[in-house]
Amino acid sequence: MLVPKHEVLSKEEAEELLKILGIGKEQLPKIKADDPIVKEIGAKPGDIVKITRKSLTAGDSVFYRLVV
Amino acid sequence: MVPKRISAIKFEVLSPQEIRRMSVVKIITPETYDDDGFPIDGGLMDTRLGVIDPGLRCKTCGGKAGECPGHFGHVELAAPVIHVGYAKMIARLLNGTCSECGRILLKDERKDKFIAEIERRRELNQSYEDVVKEVFRLTKAAKKCPHCGAEQVEVKFDKPTFFYLGEHRLTPKDVREWLEKIPDDDLPAFGINPKATRPEWFVLTVLPVPPVTVRPSIILETGQRSEDDLTHKLVDIIRINQRFMENKEAGAPQQILEDLWELLQYHVTTYIDNEVSGIPPARHRSGRPLKTLAQRLKGKEGRFRGSLSGKRVNFSARTVISPDPCLSINEVGVPMEIAQELTVPIYVTPQNIEIAREFVLRSEHPKANYIVRPDGRRIRVIESNKEELAEKLEPGWIVERQLMDEDIVLFNRQPSLHRMSIMAHYVRVLPYKTFRLNPAVCPPYNADFDGDEMNLHVPQSLEAQAEAKILMAVQEHILSPRFGGPIIGGIHDHISGLYLLTRGEKKFTREEAMELLRSLDISEIPVKDEYTGKEIFSFILPDITLEFKAEICQGCEECKGAECEYDAYVIIENGKLLKGTIDEKAVGAFKGIIIDEIARKYGKERAKKFIDDMTQLAIRIISKLGFTVGIDDEDIPPEAAEQIEEVLKEAENEVNRLIEAYRRGDLEPMPGRSIEETLEMRIMQVLGRARDRAGKIAQRHLGMENAAVIMAVSGARGSMLNLTQMAACIGQQSVRGERISRGYTYTNRTLSHFKPGDLGAEARGFVRSSYKKGLSPVEFFFHAAGGREGLVDTAVRTSQSGYLQRRMINALQDLKVEYDGTVREQTSGALVQFRYGEDGVDPMRSFRGKPVDVKRIIREIVGEVKK
Ligand SMILES: [Mg+2]
Ligand SMILES: [Zn+2]
Ligand SMILES: [Zn+2]
C-alpha cells in the first residue's frame, strides 16, 4: 500500500473527536475534496477522515483531516 | 480599572472623511516657526498637533511634552494624487472593470461563484489570494463588457503612478472618477470588502499629517533647529499644493497646471516611499536621500526588524571571551569594570532594608549605583549623598546594586541558532577585561577564543531570575534536545589529559595522586603507595556501571572485549574504571557516554560536578605530564619516506597503465558508466588508496606516543587524515567532486606545463608532497584551486542557512506543545500535530533520539539482582 489507511469518521465519532480536542472543525488540518483518496473512500466536504500512518518512531500514528 | 484587551486588529483604508474626522487641524501654510521661534498656527509645527519642546503645552489635550501622545492634522490637496502603495491595485482594478460603466468584466453568475469561493475560504481560515488572482487574470483578458457591451482597451501601468488608456494619459482625477463607478457588489470578487474600503480612496484627496511627536526636530550644537525628513517632505507638499491652488485661481495655462500637478504627485509619492523605481529619490540639501515613511518601516534597521522584533537593551554587556578551567561550567567570569556598571535591583522590604542600606553606604565594589523612589525618580548614589539617601531609604524603594558573585545572568553568543546559545550562568567578578568561561561549554555556544565576543544580560525581576536559574542554567542543558545526548563535555586537552591518565597501567605515587586531586573536593583516598591512572580517574566517578568500546577502538574483526590488546574496551563497575582508556567516547561533548549515564542516573547537578571535576583533573594531568606538538613531530625516518615514495610511484604507474588501456580501448566500462567516467573513477580509486597506504606507513613510524597521533586517535583534535597530509601525502585535489580538468580548454590541459590531453596524476591535481615537505609550484596551484571551492562553499552555505533559519523561526514561532500532547498554533488554535513528533517524545529526555534505552533498563535491573 502506497497510501496510508484513510477512513471517514461517523457523525458521532467526529463529534467525540472535536469534543476531546476542544476545537471547532475549522481548526483541524485540511484535505481537498478532490484528493484521489478522498474520492476513493467517498468522503464529502465537512467530513473528517482518520489517517493511520506507519511511523518510524511511533509505530502507528493517527492523524485527522477535515475535507474541504 | 477594567483592563482593556485587544480582541482583533483590522486593517482598512482610510477614507477622506475619516482623515478629516481624526484631524485636529487643517495645515495651510508651509511655514513652521515665526521669527521668535514659536510654532505658527496652521503650520506643520502647530501646537494642536502635540508638543516636543519642554515648557509648551498641547492645545488639543493640554499635556506637556512627554505626556501628550500627539494628534493628527490634515492637508486638503488641491488636486487628487495616486497613492503609490495602491498603484498596482489601481492598475488591476482599471483592467478588471469597464471603462464605460465601471462594472466588473465578468458575467454575474461567474462573479457570484468567485465571491462564494472567497467567502468559503475565508470561513475556513484559508488563503483566497489565488482566487482573486484568477479574477484579475480573467477580467484583464476580457475584450468586451458583458454588462454594457463597450469594447475594452488595456490600461497600461507605467510605474510608479502613471496610467495610459491607449495613447491618452489618465489623470489621477480620471482614475478616481472611474474607480468611483465600480459598484459595491462587484468589489468582493476583487478581494475588497466594500464596507471597509472604497477603491477611490486609493487616490488621495486629503493627506493625513502625522503628529510632531512622530517627526521631532532636533537642536544642533550651533543652536540651529534641524527638522525631521518627514517635515521637510511635508513642507514640499504644502508648498506645491499652495502654488497649484494660486495658479488655478489665477487661471494659469493648462500646461503649467499639469506640471505642478505632476510635481505634487512626485512629492506625495516620495513622501510615502522614497525608494520606488522609476523616479529619482528626493534628496536632502546635503545630497543624502531622505528617509520617508516606507524607509522607516522597511529592512533590517526598520521599525519591524529593528525596533520591534529586536531592539537594543539595557543591563547588558559585551566583550571578548577567554577560557578559565578553574570556573565551574555554570559560572562566568565578569570583569570588575563591567560588574561596576551593571546593576541588580533590590526591592526594599522591612526584611532586607538593612542589607539594602549597607549597599547604599558602601563606597567600593558591591555598592549601590542608583536608588529609585516609588514615584519613579532615579537618583545616582554618590559619596556626597549616600548618607542622606541611606537615611531616607524605606520599604517600597528600589536600590540598584552592582553586579556581584553569585548573581544570575544570561550569557549569549551569536548566531543564536538553538536554545543552548543563551544559558544562565552565575557571576564571578574577576580582574582583567574579558568574560571568562569554562572551555567545556564552548560546544553549545560554538565558541572559541580567537577573538570571539559574547553578550551578557542581567535579569531584573525576581521572576526572571528564578526562571533563569530553573530553566536556563547551564546544567539544565547538558543533554541536548538536538540528539538526546550530552552537548557539554570534554574538549581538546580534557580528552588528551584523561587519555594520558588512564591509558595502560600508568603508576602515580601518593604525593602525585594527591597533587592531581588537590583542587577537587575529595576528602580522602585509600592509603596506598601507588595508584594507577584508572584508580585516580575512578575517584571522580559516582556509582555507575558501564561497558562500551572507546574511540580508540580499532574495530577489530572480533572484539575481544575485556581482553582488548589496545585497552580500547572500557569497563566501569560500581564507579571503578577497571579496563579501557577514557577518551572522546567516554567524556567528550556530543559523544560522552559517562556524562550521559551520570546525567540520567544522578541528575544534572551531579553531571555538572562530574564535568567540573573531570576537566580540572584532565588539565592537571596534561600540565603535569606535558603535552606538545611541534613541526618535528611529523618527521618520518628516511626508510619510511622511501616506502611512501615507492607506493606513490607504483600508483602513478598504475594510473598510466589505466590511461594506456583507455587509449587502446581495452578499458572495461563499469556498469552504467561511460568509459571516460570509468577511467576517472578507477584513477581516483588508485590514488586514494595510495594516499591511505602512505598514511598508514607514516602512522606506523610516528608511533602511538606521538602527541598528534594521541590527539587524533583519542578524538581530542584533528584526524588521521590531517596527519597523513602533514607527514606523508596531501593527495588528490578536487573541484566539484572531480579531478581538476579545467584550464586551457582548447588544448585540453590544466596548465601549460603539460602536454595537451595529459590525464596523468600530476597533470590533474594529484599532490604527492606532504605539508611538511612542501608543495611544488604546480601542486600549490591545484591546492589553491581545491581550497577555494571549500571557501566559497562555506560562504554560500552560511548565508543560505541563515536565511532558512529566519524563515523557519517565522513559520514555527507560534507553535506550542499543549498539555494534551497536541501541537497547536497559538493565535488561531489550529491543530498542527495530534501528537508531538508523532511519538510524543521530548527529544531532550530521549536516549539519542529513541524514547527509551532498553539496554540500560535491563542492565540496571539485572545489576540490582546481582547484588
Ligand atoms: Mg572564533
Ligand atoms: Zn496633545
Ligand atoms: Zn460596461
Ligand SMILES: [Zn+2]
Ligand atoms: Zn577492540
